[in-house]
Amino acid sequence: xxxxxxxxxxxxxxxxxxxxxxxxxxxxxxxxxxxxxxxxxxxxxxxxxxxxxxxxxxxxxxxxxxxxxxxxxxxxxxxxxxxxxxxxxxxxxxxxxxxxxxxxxxxxxxxxxxxxxxxxxxxxxxxxxxxxxxxxxxxxxxxxxxxxxxxxxxxxxxxxxxxxxxxxxxxxxxxxxxxxxxxxxxxxxxxxxxxxxxxxxxxxxxxxxxxxxxxxxxxxxxxxxxxxxxxxxxxxxxxxxxxxxxxxxxxxxxxxxxxxxxxxxxxxxxxxxxxxxxxxxxxxxxxxxxxxxxxxxxxxxxxxxxxxxxxxxxxxxxxxxxxxxx
Numbered sequence: 001x002x003x004x005x006x007x008x009x010x011x012x013x014x015x016x017x018x019x020x021x022x023x024x025x026x027x028x029x030x031x032x033x034x035x036x037x038x039x040x041x042x043x044x045x046x047x048x049x050x051x052x053x054x055x056x057x058x059x060x061x062x063x064x065x066x067x068x069x070x071x072x073x074x075x076x077x078x079x080x081x082x083x084x085x086x087x088x089x090x091x092x093x094x095x096x097x098x099x100x101x102x103x104x105x106x107x108x109x110x111x112x113x114x115x116x117x118x119x120x121x122x123x124x125x126x127x128x129x130x131x132x133x134x135x136x137x138x139x140x141x142x143x144x145x146x147x148x149x150x151x152x153x154x155x156x157x158x159x160x161x162x163x164x165x166x167x168x169x170x171x172x173x174x175x176x177x178x179x180x181x182x183x184x185x186x187x188x189x190x191x192x193x194x195x196x197x198x199x200x201x202x203x204x205x206x207x208x209x210x211x212x213x214x215x216x217x218x219x220x221x222x223x224x225x226x227x228x229x230x231x232x233x234x235x236x237x238x239x240x241x242x243x244x245x246x247x248x249x250x251x252x253x254x255x256x257x258x259x260x261x262x263x264x265x266x267x268x269x270x271x272x273x274x275x276x277x278x279x280x281x282x283x284x285x286x287x288x289x290x291x292x293x294x295x296x297x298x299x300x301x302x303x304x305x306x307x308x309x310x311x312x313x314x315x316x317x318x319x320x321x322x323x324x325x326x
Contacts, residue, residue: 001076001077001299002076002077003071003076003077004074004075004076004077004298005073005075006074007074008070008074008075009070009071011070011073012070014066015066015067015070019063057317058313058315058317058318061310061311061314061317062310062311062314065306065307065308065309065311065314066307068304068306068310069303069304069307071303072300072303072304072307075298075300076298076299076300076302076303077297077298077299078299079297086128086181086186086195087123087124087127087128087196088127088128088129088130088144088180088181088194088196088197089123089129089144089197089198089199089290090129090130090132090144090173090176090177090196090197090198091130091132091201092132092134092169092170092173092198092199092200092201092227093116093131093133093134094134094135094164094166094200094201094202094203094204095109095133095135095158095159095160095161096134096135096162096163096164096203096204097135097160097161097162097163097252098160098164098203098204098233098237098252099112099203100160101203101238101239101252103233103234103236103237103238103274104232104233104234104237104273104275104279105275105276106276107160108203108232108237109158109159109160111232111276111279112201112232113155113156113158114276114280115276115279115280116283117152118280118283118284118287119199119283119284119286119287120148120151120152120287121287122284122286122287122288123287123290125146126146127146128144128145128146129142129144129145129146129151130142130143130144130145130151130177130180131151131154132169132172132173132176133169134164134165134166134168134169134172135160135161135163135165136161136163136165136208136209137165137168138165138168138169138171138172138173140176141157141158142154143176144177144180163207163208164202164204164206164207164208165206165208165210165211166200166209166213166262167206167209167210167211167212167213167214167215167216168209168210168216169200169216170198170200170211170216170217170219170227170262171215171216171219173198173220174198174216174219174220174223174225177194177196177198177223177225178194178223178225180196181194181195193224193226194223194224194225196226197225197227197228197290198220198225198226198227198228198266199227199229200227200229200259200262200263202230202231202232202255202259203231203232203233203237203252203254203255204233204254204255205255205258213258213262214261214262216262217261217262217265218265220262220265220266221265221266221267225266226266226267227262227263227265227266227268228263228269228270228271228286228290229259229260229262229263229268229269229270229271230259230270230271230273230282230283231256231258231259231260231270231272231273232254232274232279233252233253233254234253234254234274235253237251238250238252239252254272256270269286
C-alpha cells in the first residue's frame with residue numbers, strides 16, 4: 001500500500017497533540033471539591049480500576065478515528081489483481097509421435113489434455129482460448145473462443161502423429177493470436193505487450209519445419225506475445241513401433257532446454273513435468289496467474305468509513321460510561 005499524497009500524512013502530527021490534551025483533561029482536578037465523610041464510598045470512587053480504564057477507551061477510539069481520517073486524506077491505494085481486457089490464450093500442443101509415450105500416465109498427450117482442461121477451469125470466463133497442434137506441420141484446431149464446450153471438443157481431437165516442428169507451430173500460434181486480437185479491435189500500445197499468452201506443450205527437440213524454435217520465439221517477442229512453456233516427459237521415456245520381430249523401441253527424452261529458451265526470449269516462464277500430477281499442478285498455477293495484471297486501486301472509502309465508525313463508537317462509549325471524552 002502507498003499514498004497518492006503522502007505529505008498529507010503530516011496531519012498525523014495532530015494525534016500526539018490530541019493525546020496530550022486527553023491526558024490533561026483526564027487528570028485535571030475537579031472544579032468543585034466534593035467532601036466524603038464515608039471513607040468506604042471514597043475508596044470505591046477512586047479505587048475502581050475498571051472505571052479508570054473505561055475513561056480512556058472512548059479517547060482511544062477518537063484518536064484512532066483521527067489516524068484513519070488522516071490516512072484517508074492522503075488517498076491510500078493498494079495493488080490488486082484484475083483480469084486483463086480481451087485476454088487471449090492459445091494452446092500450442094506438440095502432437096509428434098513421441099507424445100504417445102506412457103512414461104507420463106496415461107500417455108504424455110493424454111496427461112497434457114487433462115492438464116489443459118484444468119488450466120481452462122482456472123481462467124476467467126471472459127477469456128478466449130484457442131488451440132494449435134503441431135507435428136510435421138501446424139494446424140489450427142480451434143480459433144480463440146469463450147465457448148468452453150467447443151474448446152473441450154477440439155482437445156478431444158488431439159492424436160499423436162509424426163515429427164516435431166516447434167518453430168512453425170510458434171509462427172502459426174502468433175498469427176492466430178494477432179488476428180484474434182485484431183478482430184476484437186485490440187491494438188498494441190507502445191512499450192506494452194498484447195493481452196495474450198501462448199502456452200507451449202512439447203516433449204522433444206525440433207526435427208522438421210522451416211522456422212527454428214528461436215525464430216518462432218523472436219516472432220512472438222516482436223508481436224508482444226509471451227510464451228510460457230512446459231517440457232513434458234522423463235529422460236527414460238520411449239515409444240515402440242511395429243509388432244513381433246519388427247518391433248522397434250526408440251528413446252524419446254524431453255528437451256527442456258529448447259522450451260526454456262523460447263520462454264526466455266519472450267519473457268515467459270518455463271517448466272519441466274515428469275508426471276501427470278506435476279503437470280496438473282503447473283497448469284493449475286498457470287491458469288490462476290495468466291492474463292491478470294496488477295493495478296492500483298484507491299481505498300480512501302475504507303479509511304473514511306473506519307474513521308466514521310470509530311467516532312460513533314467513541315461517542316457512544318463516552319455517553320455510556322460518563323467519560324469526559326469525547
